[in-house]
Amino acid sequence: MAKRQDILSAAGTLFREHGYHATTMRGIAKSLEMRGSSLYAHVDSKEAMLFEIVTQAADAFKAQAESVAPSLDAKARLEALIRGHLAVIARELPNATVFFHDWRFLSTEARRNITERRDAYEQYFRDVIAQGVESGVFYTDNAKVATLFILSALNGSYEWFDPQGALSLEEISDYYVDYVLNALAGGRGEKHAN
Amino acid sequence: MAKRQDILSAAGTLFREHGYHATTMRGIAKSLEMRGSSLYAHVDSKEAMLFEIVTQAADAFKAQAESVAPSLDAKARLEALIRGHLAVIARELPNATVFFHDWRFLSTEARRNITERRDAYEQYFRDVIAQGVESGVFYTDNAKVATLFILSALNGSYEWFDPQGALSLEEISDYYVDYVLNALAGGRGEKHAN
DNA sequence: CCTACCGATCGGTAGG
DNA sequence: CCTACCGATCGGTAGG
Numbered sequence: 001m002a003k004r005q006d007i008l009s010a011a012g013t014l015f016r017e018h019g020y021h022a023t024t025m026r027g028i029a030k031s032l033e034m035r036g037s038s039l040y041a042h043v044d045s046k047e048a049m050l051f052e053i054v055t056q057a058a059d060a061f062k063a064q065a066e067s068v069a070p071s072l073d074a075k076a077r078l079e080a081l082i083r084g085h086l087a088v089i090a091r092e093l094p095n096a097t098v099f100f101h102d103w104r105f106l107s108t109e110a111r112r113n114i115t116e117r118r119d120a121y122e123q124y125f126r127d128v129i130a131q132g133v134e135s136g137v138f139y140t141d142n143a144k145v146a147t148l149f150i151l152s153a154l155n156g157s158y159e160w161f162d163p164q165g166a167l168s169l170e171e172i173s174d175y176y177v178d179y180v181l182n183a184l185a186g187g188r189g190e191k192h193a194n
Numbered sequence: 195m196a197k198r199q200d201i202l203s204a205a206g207t208l209f210r211e212h213g214y215h216a217t218t219m220r221g222i223a224k225s226l227e228m229r230g231s232s233l234y235a236h237v238d239s240k241e242a243m244l245f246e247i248v249t250q251a252a253d254a255f256k257a258q259a260e261s262v263a264p265s266l267d268a269k270a271r272l273e274a275l276i277r278g279h280l281a282v283i284a285r286e287l288p289n290a291t292v293f294f295h296d297w298r299f300l301s302t303e304a305r306r307n308i309t310e311r312r313d314a315y316e317q318y319f320r321d322v323i324a325q326g327v328e329s330g331v332f333y334t335d336n337a338k339v340a341t342l343f344i345l346s347a348l349n350g351s352y353e354w355f356d357p358q359g360a361l362s363l364e365e366i367s368d369y370y371v372d373y374v375l376n377a378l379a380g381g382r383g384e385k386h387a388n
Numbered sequence: 389c390c391t392a393c394c395g396a397t398c399g400g401t402a403g404g
Numbered sequence: 405c406c407t408a409c410c411g412a413t414c415g416g417t418a419g420g
Contacts, residue, residue, distance in 0.1 A: 021215035022299065025415060037416075038389045046415065101295070105216065145361065145369050148354060149347050156346020167339065175339045179377040186376055219399060231400075232405045240399065 004042045006032060008056075011049045012094035020050055020102040050102060051110045057099035058117045060088045065124040074132030075181060081124060082180055083173045085154050090161055090169045097158045122147050132184065139186030150180050198236045200226060202250075205243045206288035214244055214296040244296060245304045251293035252311045254282045259318040268326030269375060275318060276374055277367045279348050284355055284363045291352050316341050326378065333380030344374050 010031045014023040025046055026036035043049050064084035068077055089096045103114050125147040132138030140146045154176065161172070204225045208217040219240055220230035237243050258278035262271055283290045297308050319341040326332030334340045348370065355366070 019213065019215060019299070021213060024413080026413090035390060036414095037391085040416070041389070105213065140369075140373075142369060145366065146373070148350065149370060149373050152350020152353075153343050153347035155350065156342065159346075160342060172339065175334075175336060176343060178380070179334075179340070179343050182380055183373040183377040186372070218397080220397090229406060230398095231407085234400070235405070 007039060007042050008049060008052055009094075012053045012098055015050065015053065015102060016094040016097040020046075020098070020105050047105075047107060047110075050098070051106055053095050054099050054103050054106065054114055057088075057092055057095040058114060058121075060092050060095070061085065061121050062117065064088050065121060068124075074128055074135055074137055077128045078125075078132065078184075079177050079181065081128060082150075082154065082177050085151075086157060086169060086173050086176065089155070089158050090163065093158065093161070093163075100155055100158060122151065125150060129184065138184040140184055146184065149183070153180070201233060201236050202243060202246055203288075206247045206292055209244065209247065209296060210288040210291040214240075214292070214299050241299075241301060241304075244292070245300055247289050248293050248297050248300065248308055251282075251286055251289040252308060252315075254286050254289070255279065255315050256311065258282050259315060262318075268322055268329055268331055271322045272319075272326065272374065272378075273371050275322060276344075276348065276371050279345075280351060280363060280367050280370065283349070283352050284357065287352065287355065287357075294349055294352060316345065319344060323378065332378040334378060340378065343377070347374070 007028065011023070011028045014028055014031065017023075018027075024036070025039055028049075029036045029039050043052075064087065065081060068080040068084065070077070072080065099114075104111065106114060126143045129138055129140065129143040129146050133140060133143065157172065157176075161169075163169075201222065205217070205222045208222055208225065211217075212221075218230070219233055222243075223230045223233050237246075258281065259275060262274040262278065264271070266274065293308075297312075298305065300308060320337045323332055323334065323337040323340050327334060327337065351366065351370075355363075357363075
């Protein structure tokens with residue numbers, strides 16, 4: 001239904017701007033020239049909207065990770081994951097922002113659902129890092145920490161990425177792929193404490 | 195005054211857990227076995243508390259950056275900035291979390307004050323990266339993007355750092371210093387698109 | 389999709 | 405630091 005997506009889209013935009021709790025049902029309705037009570041013909045509750053928005057973002061991240069060919073070598077796979085991840089953030093800026101920022105305001109069950117999906121997504125990164133370590137192109141003894149480092153670096157982009165900005169998505173992706181692949185290339189190796 | 199800091203500390207903990215808007219003055223008071231109205235003998239308003247908490251975090255980041263000797267070479271300076279930054283996050287976990295998460299709920303003037311301080315802090319990183327590029331130990335043609343990449347990666351740690359966790363602050367710092375210095379070491383250089 | 393409305397709760401003040 | 409209280413606003417429902 002068009003209207004339903006319109007409402008979720010308006011909610012996503014406002015959740016992104018003001019946060020979930022500072023956004024009111026009346027505010028969402030007003031941005032669509034409706035009354036607050038009319039929203040309830042399309043959505044069950046404010047929290048149901050949050051869950052749906054966060055789920056849409058999780059779906060997008062999952063779809064991009066699944067689209068990366070497993071037959072590629074570790075570097076190419078990681079590069080594709082990085083580009084895909086940044087592309088999802090850029091394309092779904094409101095939903096992705098809400099996904100990162102407000103997932104913790106979900107009720108217990110919904111929150112567990114989302115954290116499970118996030119963990120499954122992180123596993124794609126851990127796997128490709130482990131693959132690269134095994135094939136000798138990456139150097140790290142802790143794929144989990146490396147994944148947190150990488151995903152944190154990528155996720156930060158939702159705070160400052162600007163579609164109208166000086167740097168295009170592709171330019172940013174070029175830089176980030178470079179930094180991440182270098183980070184794991186571990187030129188000197190002996191640097192790390194043991 | 196002890197009581198005043200107690201209130202700000204309790205507020206910081208609750209802001210961190212539930213976010214600024216979902217935290218109530220009565221909730222803060224309750225965690226101190228007081229009534230909501232009693233808080234106003236010590237603080238002016240809820241937003242004044244947010245500003246003070248965010249300012250305390252900004253002060254801590256600034257102090258650590260200033261404590262790094264400018265006479266060091268670029269790698270040593272960047273390493274010190276990374277370790278100091280992670281140490282502040284670990285030591286001021288509630289305040290730092292609120293700093294990252296809820297600064298945008300400040301009023302216009304207060305928000306500008308904080309973004310200015312954040313920009314000044316980022317300048318420390320841009321400067322040391324530029325220094326390293328000039329002295330030939332770092333390879334990047336965009337110190338600003340590199341800074342955003344690095345600070346995003348470091349800042350993400352507030353989401354998962356656990357003082358009781360398997361990895362100590364020092365172990366995490368070792369990994370992160372390694373990743374960041376490698377990222378900028380740019381082993382192959384030709385990787386980057388032009 | 390609207391008007392009318394509800395109970396709950398919010399940040400904050402008065403006055404001691 | 406408390407009791408008592410205020411106007412405003414919230415998410416949501418009734419009933420059309």
